[in-house]
Amino acid sequence: MEKDGINSFGAYLELITNRNPVVHQITNFVTANDCANAVLAMGGRTVMADYIEEVEEITGAADSLVLNLGVPSEERLQSLLLAGKAANKKRIPVVFDPVGCGASSFRRNAAKKLLHEVEVSVIRGNSSEIQCLFDKYNRMRGIDAETKFDSICTVRKFAEKTHAVVVVTGERDIVTDGDKMYMIENGCKEMSLLTGTGCICSALTGLFLGADTKAVYSAVCAAACVGIAGELSWKRYGECGLGHFHMGLFDMLGNMRKEIFEAEARIHEI
Amino acid sequence: MEKDGINSFGAYLELITNRNPVVHQITNFVTANDCANAVLAMGGRTVMADYIEEVEEITGAADSLVLNLGVPSEERLQSLLLAGKAANKKRIPVVFDPVGCGASSFRRNAAKKLLHEVEVSVIRGNSSEIQCLFDKYNRMRGIDAETKFDSICTVRKFAEKTHAVVVVTGERDIVTDGDKMYMIENGCKEMSLLTGTGCICSALTGLFLGADTKAVYSAVCAAACVGIAGELSWKRYGECGLGHFHMGLFDMLGNMRKEIFEAEARIHEI
Amino acid sequence: MEKDGINSFGAYLELITNRNPVVHQITNFVTANDCANAVLAMGGRTVMADYIEEVEEITGAADSLVLNLGVPSEERLQSLLLAGKAANKKRIPVVFDPVGCGASSFRRNAAKKLLHEVEVSVIRGNSSEIQCLFDKYNRMRGIDAETKFDSICTVRKFAEKTHAVVVVTGERDIVTDGDKMYMIENGCKEMSLLTGTGCICSALTGLFLGADTKAVYSAVCAAACVGIAGELSWKRYGECGLGHFHMGLFDMLGNMRKEIFEAEARIHEI
Numbered sequence: 001m002e003k004d005g006i007n008s009f010g011a012y013l014e015l016i017t018n019r020n021p022v023v024h025q026i027t028n029f030v031t032a033n034d035c036a037n038a039v040l041a042m043g044g045r046t047v048m049a050d051y052i053e054e055v056e057e058i059t060g061a062a063d064s065l066v067l068n069l070g071v072p073s074e075e076r077l078q079s080l081l082l083a084g085k086a087a088n089k090k091r092i093p094v095v096f097d098p099v100g101c102g103a104s105s106f107r108r109n110a111a112k113k114l115l116h117e118v119e120v121s122v123i124r125g126n127s128s129e130i131q132c133l134f135d136k137y138n139r140m141r142g143i144d145a146e147t148k149f150d151s152i153c154t155v156r157k158f159a160e161k162t163h164a165v166v167v168v169t170g171e172r173d174i175v176t177d178g179d180k181m182y183m184i185e186n187g188c189k190e191m192s193l194l195t196g197t198g199c200i201c202s203a204l205t206g207l208f209l210g211a212d213t214k215a216v217y218s219a220v221c222a223a224a225c226v227g228i229a230g231e232l233s234w235k236r237y238g239e240c241g242l243g244h245f246h247m248g249l250f251d252m253l254g255n256m257r258k259e260i261f262e263a264e265a266r267i268h269e270i
Numbered sequence: 271m272e273k274d275g276i277n278s279f280g281a282y283l284e285l286i287t288n289r290n291p292v293v294h295q296i297t298n299f300v301t302a303n304d305c306a307n308a309v310l311a312m313g314g315r316t317v318m319a320d321y322i323e324e325v326e327e328i329t330g331a332a333d334s335l336v337l338n339l340g341v342p343s344e345e346r347l348q349s350l351l352l353a354g355k356a357a358n359k360k361r362i363p364v365v366f367d368p369v370g371c372g373a374s375s376f377r378r379n380a381a382k383k384l385l386h387e388v389e390v391s392v393i394r395g396n397s398s399e400i401q402c403l404f405d406k407y408n409r410m411r412g413i414d415a416e417t418k419f420d421s422i423c424t425v426r427k428f429a430e431k432t433h434a435v436v437v438v439t440g441e442r443d444i445v446t447d448g449d450k451m452y453m454i455e456n457g458c459k460e461m462s463l464l465t466g467t468g469c470i471c472s473a474l475t476g477l478f479l480g481a482d483t484k485a486v487y488s489a490v491c492a493a494a495c496v497g498i499a500g501e502l503s504w505k506r507y508g509e510c511g512l513g514h515f516h517m518g519l520f521d522m523l524g525n526m527r528k529e530i531f532e533a534e535a536r537i538h539e540i
Numbered sequence: 541m542e543k544d545g546i547n548s549f550g551a552y553l554e555l556i557t558n559r560n561p562v563v564h565q566i567t568n569f570v571t572a573n574d575c576a577n578a579v580l581a582m583g584g585r586t587v588m589a590d591y592i593e594e595v596e597e598i599t600g601a602a603d604s605l606v607l608n609l610g611v612p613s614e615e616r617l618q619s620l621l622l623a624g625k626a627a628n629k630k631r632i633p634v635v636f637d638p639v640g641c642g643a644s645s646f647r648r649n650a651a652k653k654l655l656h657e658v659e660v661s662v663i664r665g666n667s668s669e670i671q672c673l674f675d676k677y678n679r680m681r682g683i684d685a686e687t688k689f690d691s692i693c694t695v696r697k698f699a700e701k702t703h704a705v706v707v708v709t710g711e712r713d714i715v716t717d718g719d720k721m722y723m724i725e726n727g728c729k730e731m732s733l734l735t736g737t738g739c740i741c742s743a744l745t746g747l748f749l750g751a752d753t754k755a756v757y758s759a760v761c762a763a764a765c766v767g768i769a770g771e772l773s774w775k776r777y778g779e780c781g782l783g784h785f786h787m788g789l790f791d792m793l794g795n796m797r798k799e800i801f802e803a804e805a806r807i808h809e810i
Contacts, residue, residue, distance in 0.1 A: 029299035029569035030576055030588050036300055036465040041512045046465070047373060048300050051343040054374035061373070073591040103587060103601070104594035193794065195576040195586075241791025242581045251511025254463065299569035306570055306735040311782045316735070317643060318570050321613040324644035331643070521781025524733065 009265060010258035012213045012221050016043040021210025024062035025203060026050045026080055028070030028099065031196030034250075035068075035203040041254035042225070044207040055079045056086035063210030065092055066203055067114065069107060070099035077110045084118030093121040093209040093218075096164075097202035101125070102132035112136045115162060121215040124167040124202045124223075134158045152270070156181060165215045169201055173223040177216040184220060185266040186227025188234045194246050201226045204253075220267055228264045229253045279535060280528035282483045282491050286313040291333035291480025295473060296320045296350055298340030298369065301466030304520075305338075305473040311524035312495070314477040325349045326356035333480030335362055336473055337384065339377060340369035347380045354388030363391040363479040363488075366434075367472035371395070372402035382406045385432065391485040394437040394472045404428045422540070426451060435485045439471055443493040447486040454490060455536040456497025458504045464516050471496045474523075490537060498534045499523045549805060550798040552753045552761050556583045561603035561750025565743060566590045566620055568610030568639065571736030574790075575608075575743040581794035582765070584747040595619045596626035603750030605632055606743055607654065609647060610639035617650045624658030633661040633749040633758075636704075637742035641665070642672035652676045655702065661755040664707040664742045674698045692810070696721060705755040709741055713763040717756040724760060725806040726767025728774045734786050741766045744793075760807055768804045769793045 022045045027035055032048060039046040049058045052075065059065050065087040067080045087094045096118070101111040111133055115123075125133065134154065152174060159166040160178035168174045173184040191197045201222050208218035233248030292315045297305055302318060309316040319328045322345065329335050335357040337350045357364045366388070371381040381403055385393075395403065404424065422444060429436040430448035438444045443454040461467045471492050478488035503518030562585045567575055572588060579586040589598045592615065599605050605627040607620045627634045636658070641651040651673055655663075665673065674694065692714060699706040700718035708714045713724040731737045741762050748758035773788030 028588075030572045032300045033303060033465065033573060037512070037516065040463050040465060047370060048298075048341055049370075049373065050341060051376065053344065054342075054376040057374040057376075071588055071590060072594075074593065100587060100589075103589065104597040106591065106594040106597075193580050195573065195580060241788075242577070242794035243787035243790030243792075246577065246790065247513035247517055247787055248511075250513030250516065252513075254512035302570045303573060303735065307782070307786065310733050310735060317640060318568075318611055319640075319643065320611060321646065323614065324612075324646040327644040327646075517783035517787055518781075520783030520786065522783075524782035 009217065009221055009224065009267065010262040012208055012211070012217060013256060013258050013261055015211040015213060016207060019211045020045060021063035021207060022047060022061070023064050023066060023203065023206040023210050024049065024059050024083065025066045025068065025206065026055065026083055027066065027068035027199065030070060031199040034196045035199050037250055038200045038253055039203050039207050041250055042204060042207060042256060044210065050076060050079045052079050052082060055083040059083045059086045059092060060090055062092060064095070064206040066095045066097065066206040068097045068099055068199055068202060069101055069111060070199065072107060072110055080114055081117055084114065088119050093215065094118060095122045095124065095202050095206045095209065096120040097199060098123065098125050098129045098133050099199065101129050108132060108136050120164050121209060122165045122167060122205050122219050123162065124169065124205060124219065126198060127168050127170055130155070130158070130166065130168050137162065152181065165219050167219045167223060169198060169223060173227065175216060175219045175223060180216060181270050182220050183268045183270050184223045184227055185268070186224050186264065187230050190234050190238065190245060191230040193242055197226060197230065224261070224265045224267055225253065225256055228261065229256065232264070279487065279491055279494065279537065280532040282478055282481065282487060283526060283528050283531055285481040285483060286477060289481045290315060291477060292317060292331070293334050293336060293473065293476040293480050294319065294329050294332035294353065295336045295338065295476070296325065296353055297336065297338035297469065300340060301469040304466045305469050307520055308470045308523055309473050309477050311520055312474060312477060312526060314480065320346060320349045322349050322352060325353040329353040329356045329362060330360055332362060334365070334476040336365045336367065336476040338367045338369055338469060338472060339371060339381060340469065342377060342380055350384055351387055354384065358389050363485065364388060365392045365394060365472050365476045365479065366390040367469060368393065368395050368399045368403050369469065371399050378402060378406050390434050391479060392435045392437060392475050392489050393432065394439065394475060394489065396468060397438050397440055400425070400428070400436065400438050407432065422451065435489050437489045437493060439468060439493060443497065445486060445489045445493060450486060451540050452490050453538045453540050454493045454497055455538070456494050456534065457500050460504050460508065460515065461500040463512055467496060467500065494531065494535045494537055495523065495526055498531065499526065502534070549757065549761055549764065549807065550802040552748055552751070552757060553796060553798050553801055555751040555753060556747060559751045560585060561747060562587060562601070563604050563606060563743065563746040563750050564589065564599050564602035564623065565606045565608065565746070566595065566623055567606065567608035567739065570610060571739040574736045575739050577790055578740045578793055579743050579747050581790055582744060582747055582796060584750065590616060590619045592619050592622060595623040599623040599626045599632060600630055602632060604635070604746040606635045606637065606746035608637045608639055608739060608742060609641060609651060610739065612647060612650055620654055621657055624654065628659050633755065634658060635662045635664065635742050635746045635749065636660040637739060638663065638665050638669045638673050639739065641669050648672060648676050660704050661749060662705045662707060662745050662759050663702065664709065664745060664759065666738060667708050667710055670695070670698070670706065670708050677702065692721065705759050707759045707763060709738060709763060713767065715756060715759045715763060720756060721810050722760050723808045723810050724763045724767055726764050726804065727770050730774050730778065730785065731770040733782055737766060737770065764801065764805045764807055765793065765796055768801065769796065772804070
């Protein structure tokens, strides 16, 4: 699949349908229902479990793991770490979503610890979350914390250093593995009026990874799918309002097909 | 009501409207909002509380109790046990939903412990959850764990042994109290694309129980209501997509009336 | 703004759009998604965090704090208290929603403790919650607990004693700061068929407070907005059912504008 690269993005959707991957999500209660429904809508299965005594076993039986830092606690952090290490041992790919990681020193330290102890395949956040993570990561390694996060180059540098694919979602999404870099121009600004679109993007990245899609392509596909679903839902339901828009997002995720994806995706290698 | 049996299923709906039962749900955060709204939609009231210090008091004031094993923890298990025992003491009916009980040894042991310490009126799960519970239950009693869960007879045997009504939901739902056995043919396969339809079925079983409906009829009515709502929602909104389908489920639950129930229910005594 | 008073309610909506306040919500998992989406829909931002180690820092960076007693625990109570005190220290306004505070002695004591240790700007509940709080509060101060909660006068008395704005939502909403008293006649009885409309009202009260609206006007605006949204959604979608009604609530909150507010609000000073 790897050699097909950018031209095969649509085909990755079919991998999911064929393989029905199980995504273990350790996530926050605010957006959990949406994250579960998004994975199901696109053809995966999901299990949500966060208790220390069971996370390793559940991760071990999953095809991918999504670690979400929303509404954290010390106990939740221990679960994230245990599950992450179990995934690493079994070579199960891991997505890390540093939700609101700039909001408190507890979250900053938790994120740092997680990046230090768990090898993650993909890190996805908005620009302020990734900026915060980048600063913390650099400080952790004694690098000048003042490095500005003002350019695509910095994202690439962060990917190189962490050996992870880094995704910065926003008006335009940036995805890089430190080598290749993609820009996704799907989505619409109204998506920021719904809670959880970022968490959904991370969950779907886990879904593509679970279907054995290469990390950088998983991240691109997930960002494009969420963006396309948002765009199409807003186009169709925006004038009704945000309730319709929210509902429509799941209509569009469930109806996503190769043809729609290929017609709508605006993915550029840059 | 008992003597009317199968011909009165529609009438049980009216019991709910008349009695407005309060269902105490100890449930997981993924589907809690849907479970609460489903109970309200069909005319009940609900309270969700899971803290050890208050569950007994809250159960004691409720008309039924639903114990859901989703996203468990040791502390949550203690709450399930305490509430269950409080319900038993006051003869408040209990529904047990062993969510994902095959997913970890923690859940298997938790489910076993719960079945051992709490007398439950109804156990509801999908076939793999009930299979897992059945194996664990048998092993617990030194019975050959290899008994195959390959037939309706096994479900009946499990009901006999546990003195509970056992419900296996799936393409067709099976409900038995060890004596009578019903098959419900409502529902549609797309319901598996929404998280929480099983949890909702357990919640609604609690609702019927809370209105003093006999356990086996409560389970039949709840399974039929969820199935009918799913079917009607998919028929009406399926072509729009899964977001509409999810929303429509609550439309249909809220609009469920004796007449609709009786026209749509496909319940067979077998 | 204060001097404009009742004639400026519509203008407070624009304050939110201009100031984009951040509301820190410590809330229950049942309605968290709706509470977050309601705040975003009306132009605010929100952060949900409940871990002891981070709540003070997160409150400190917010424009208002909403303390919701739903699905409580001892640990959650400690977070509510810590965040509340941090807010008091920094003069960040606090809303308290004593969800189900009559349901257990744990909740009654938690509510009492919170009112004792935290200075709150607004207390919002339904009549049984406020009644319970009032009794507990009086008992705490050695006042005759038998004072009947049978009149608007009692609500006023409670506001005077707590130095908080007290809001009793129901068929008609009552808002008073002990001096002025308002009745809001928006909303419809079907809102009680959806879980979370009360929590949403508290969240939106926090949103108005965060935009520097005076407490009594914040409470009036929030109650009116939720009521108007409910009314308009029911008018438009009620015949479809409760799923549509739920969705429509967010359509209407997102579409709320000064003109709609002023045309629809039925606010009386009494």
